Amino acid sequence: MNRYIKTALFALLFASSSCNDDFMDRMSETEINRESFFNTANDLDLFIMGLYDFPGVEIYQADATTDNASSTGNIEVKNLMAGNATASTITTGWGHDDWEQLRKVNFYLANMGKAQISETEKAHYEGLGRYFRARFYVEKVKRFSDVPWVDKALEVGDQDYLFAGRDSREFVVGKILEDFEYAAQHVNPQAPLGAVNKWVVMQEFGRFALYEGTYRKYHNELNLQATANALIEKAYSLSDQMMREGGYEIYNTGNPSADYGNLFFSESLDNNKEVVLGRFYANNVVNASDWPGMFGNYEYYPLRDLVQTYLMKDGSFYSSQPGFERFSFVREFADRDPRLAQSYAYPGWELIYSHTYAQGPGLYVQQLAKNFSGYHQIKGFQNVLSVEARRNLDIPLYRYAEVLLNFAEAKAELGTLTQEDLHRSINLLRRRVDMPDLALAQAIDPAMSIKHPNVESTQRNMVLEVRRERRVELAFEGFRFDDLMRWNLGKLLENKREGIYFSGLGQHDMTGDGVPDIVLLPESATIPAVKEKNSLGRELVYYRAGGFGQDVGVFLSQGNSGTVETIERTGTFEEPKYYYRPIPQIEIQLNNNLKQIFGW
Secondary structure, three states: OHHHHHHHHHHHHHHHHOOOOOOOOOOOOOOOOOOOOOOOHHHHHHHHHOOOOOOOHHHHHOOOOOOOEEEOOOOHHHHHHOOOOOOOOOOOOOOHHHHHHHHHHHHHHHHHHHOOOOHHHHHHHHHHHHHHHHHHHHHHHHHHOOEOOOOOOOOOOOHHHHOOOOEOHHHHHHHHHHHHHHHHHHOOOOOOOOOOOHHHHHHHHHHHHHHHHHHHHHOHHHOOHHHHHHHHHHHHHHHHHHHHHOOOOOOOOOOOOOHHHHOOOOOOOOOOOOEEEEEOOEOOOEOOOOOHHHOOOOOEEEOHHHHOOOOEOOOOOHHHOOOHHHOOHHHHOOOEOOOOOOOEOOOOOEEOOOOOOOOOOEEOOOOOOOOOOOOOEOOOOOOOOOHHHHHOOOEEEEEHHHHHHHHHHHHHHHOOOOHHHHHHOHHHHHHHOOOOOOOOOOOOOHHHHHHOOOOOOOOHHHHHHHHHHHHHHOOOOOOHHHHHHHOOOHHHHHOOOEEEEEOOOEEEOOOOOOOOOEEEEOOOOOOOOOOOEOOOOOEOEEEEEEOOOOOOOEEEOOOOOEEEEOOOOOOOOOOOHHHOOOOOHHHHHHOOOOOOOOOO
16 A cells, blocks of 8 residues: 555645646656665665556546447537537637646656666666657547657747747657557566556557557548558557567356456456456555445436347347337346446346435436436446445556457458467457357448448458457447547437436336336426336336426436437537647647647
């Protein structure tokens, strides 16, 4: 636990040493300076800890707004599509605070070389610094594409840097790859629990290589298609090396109904061989964030589109069943991939911790409300009353499962995926939940084909199935938005954000016991003051249903029937413009060398 205490102390120390001058101005040396710091390995460890910027429990709501989940909150892409955002109103990503991490990294790299340690140790610590610089620039490229590359600790007189224009995406990505490559070769393979090691670097390196390779492949506006395959091949080779040498394994105790979910409900992931990098918490030392809003009607909610992506238990397509679009909540959970019921609250699930859920604890019955889907997420939700247990919840930030998915996707995009490759990757994930193996000759799912019309590979069927597996396995872990962006599928964000299907007004069973739980009334009806009880003695829950513009408690797509509607209009995803963000207008006024791109 000492490392957490060190991190907290260092954050305070560095905060006092950081200046508030203009963009990437000089680092204050009041507390940390070249003379009194950077002399020992302990100094370097302490500084590196201050660079850690990994997320926590917020990863479990990071899929909003995508076709996995949505939010009633103020989210950038939703504002873009609604036409409510311009270069003047979008101000995040380019201000002083947004470049602070780069200033820290470059200051560190400029000074760490004077530490009295061996050359091998210096290479390790330089690798860590370059890893964090690469990590920083990955996010800038994803957001802005062309950005200024800065690899030195700036001084006030560095006008050529401070007022530089944008470097090309190709140039900046080349520098990112150089930093990742150096880090992958020199960072130690072993590290304290929760710290960055060689394998963390390689996983993130492979993730970015796949992102950038597929982005170039599917985004013609960049004119970089000819360079795509080399990056995709790099993603494959990095993943393959981790699979051969990393010593990681898929967590599988032989319990298909719980093993997957237990990764996200665990109070101790210390020795879990699937976790490449985790956030490890301890009650009253470093408390995990207790986010009860995950389960409750508070901004965030999962969607039906993801539910329909999961396969049937026998491996067949859910969408191949006649009338699947009109399946009830109970029926759509029957005989499905077990990961569905370990990610979504399912019929018959029991709620224990009901902090923000007005229905209260007990057998799960939906609390329907306008602008919410009726679905609830349980992946990552600590459904226990014990405060200590909730504060102990560990988070698997980087999982070996992603490495296997990166490997399979890269090979499928290259058209070189074999059955043995599937057994080494996708089928290990399926076997954990007792799903049938994926076969190389798998037929194409028409529903997937419609949603992914631009796939370019001789193994189109495999690309589609790997993408399905990726969506299901990594659901609610924050990957979906980047995946849609790199695959050039932003138009999917225009689809309705749909919830549970109701066949009509009247009584509905939501728990799977054949006994009604909810009653939908027409708009003109009055909800009775005295509620009728069902045959089990539970009070029925009443809602008035109708369409947008009506005074009702739940919106249905057909007024008196259909899917729960969460928003009347999703807006338009402009291509290619909305794959990128503008530089805030105020920054262009300060620096005339900065130019907008792609229609901004």
